[in-house]
Amino acid sequence: MPVFTPHTADTAPDAARPTLAAVSRKFGYLPAAVALMAESPALLTTFLTANAGFEAGSLDPVQREVVVLTVATRNECHVCVALHTAMLTRLGADAELVDALRAGTPLPDDRLEALRRFTLAVLEHRGDVPDELTRAFLAAGHQPRQALDVVLGVGVYTISTFANRLTGAPVDPPLAGYAWTPAG
Template identity: 75%
Template sequence: MSPFTAHTVDTAPAAARPTIEGVRRKLGHLPAAVGLMAESPELLKGFLTVNGIFESCGLAPIEREVVVLTVATRNECHLCVAMHTATLTRHGAAPELIDALRAGTPLPDCRLEALRRFTVAVLDHRGAVPEDGITAFLSAGYEPRHALDVVLGVGTYTVSTFANRLTGAPLDPPVAAYAWEPAGPV
């Protein structure tokens, strides 16, 4: 039995109530992951705040989703993969792009593939990306600020993926059609 409670506005710690009520109003429902994160009002508020900042960074919407799905698949967060697959679908992303991101395989778009590879390098090298990795990223048309935006996305979605996995956050009905499980050993 999990020690974590999927809180509602009525059961959440008082400091989390305004935050989860705001999410509920904005989305029309309270995602289970938000209710679970509400156990730590600071974690919930911190994630939502940093996520809002990431959403306004220099990366375009599809580029941000490349970063998010790269982190989510690497960290094996079934919930983030499903949620951000739905987001990419709403953005009209090509099915081939979505499938490759979900599989962790090279992307059909060279520029987005450079972004995916750079995100993997940030994760693999804990930020100390080798010079050739930075050069390849910049050669794809990205700017130094975008490299830092990737770090922001990695940090933001490390919080989310780790919290979702720790709490066992379930899929909500709106994203159930995008369910994902990590590939087993090859």
């Protein structure tokens, strides 16, 4: 028997219903991950609010996707990898960049690679990033504000990746072409 219920607007807790309706309008369907997060209206609202803050930060859309896909592959969240691969594709990102992010290998763009390495350092060192890694991030043309926005992105997508893994969220049919399986 499944522990988590993929809610609908009719079955979700009252506090989550308006959020589910808004997400459904935005995507044209209700993503399974959101339907499962609805069990905890507080989690769902916190994730979406924090994500809106991340999107309003100093990183451009491709940079945000580098952070998200770095966290998603590191945390092995197949749902986030599929969704954010689709987003990068819609942004017109190079296939080589997308493939490298999905594989967790160095990126073809030096500035984005510095961002990926810094994101990994934030994760690996739990925020206590060694000075030389922070200096390398800044030397690649990033600003201190962007370092803090990386921390925000790591936090937001730790919530998402952990929730998706806990609930067993499946990849939605519209994203099936972007499915991902961790290497090794």
